[in-house]
Amino acid sequence: MLKLHYNLEKLSMGLVGAIVVVASIGGIVEIAPLFTIEQTVEIPDDMRPHTPLEMAGREIYIREGCYACHSQMVRSLADELDRYGPYSLAAESAYDHPMLWGSKRTGPDLARLGEKYSDDWHVAHLIDPRSVIPVSIMPxxxxxxxxxxxxxxADNLTALARLGVPxxxxxxxxxxxxxxxxxRPDTDGxxxxxxxYGEDIAVRAFDGDPSRLTEMDALVAYLQSLGTLTDAAHEMLAEDTQ
Known part of the structure; x- marks a missing residue:
């Protein structure tokens, strides 16, 4: 086997061809299941899409690079479940384009962040992280x-509707x-x-000032929605522990 590999290394085009073959096999194994994703990922009945404000906050989350330091994927490991809650389900990200699962954690995972802290906490944390967490390295x-x-x-919602978001x-x-x-909780809107979008969505002045619609409103609304779009993960964890 080593002799075969040694001889292959002496043939540059042969080595390139072997690399292409191996990479193609790996690619097919990873890509092929995606063609049946609609059959393999069952969307829960109580799943809702993000509201327009939450979606605007998601765009800001991506724009500011928050995904580079925070994942949104709880693994099915005991220490992860103890810290973050139920492990992430593929169905929870069915409406995400792009999905933000990630694998790098400079900061904590945010998959179950929704309603864990108050709006005031998030506002203070985003404006000056060290005012609430003195050792924070977050900008x-x-x-x-x-x-x-x-x-x-409206254009964002139109584009997502074409991708299958309801x-x-x-x-x-x-x-x-x-x-x-x-x-603006006290208005007809x-x-x-x-x-x-349902009675369970958070409706309030997220930045504390209902007279203005700010980027802070949008981002906090998005953060407070994480892990709250469906109860499927909590229900599955309850079944697993019975």
Missing amino acids: AYPWLTRDLDTGLI YDDAMIENALADARGQS ADGVRDR
Whole structure:
């Protein structure tokens, strides 16, 4: 076997061909199952898509590179379950384009972050991380207090609907109103976003100021939604421990 490999190394084109063959086999093994993803990943009945405000916050999360230090994938290991909660299910990311599971953790995993801390905590943490965690190495994001650019909210929902995310015409048509309504709990817009996305969504002034719609509102709304779009993972963990 070693002699064969040695002889192959002396033939550059042969070595390239062998590499291509091995890489192709690995690629097929990884890619082929994706063609049956709709049959292998069962979406829970209670699964909901992100609201327009949460989706805008997700875009900010990606823009600021938060995914580089925080994963959104709890592994099925005892220490992970003890720290973060139920392990992640593929169905929980069925509507994510792109998915943000990740594998590197400079900071903690965020898959179950939703409603773990208050909105005020998140605002303070994002503006000055060391004000709440003195040893934090996370950078500060004070510019998130600026107004949210809402120009592409409806277009984003339209694009995601084409990829299979269940945004209907009413959701797309009311995307801007729903983004504003979710951060203004005492308005008619709040009732509209609840009608379209469910009574369980968080409707409040996430940055503490309902008079403005800011990037902070959007990002905190997104962070508070993580792990709350379906109860499937908690139900599965309960079944596994019985």
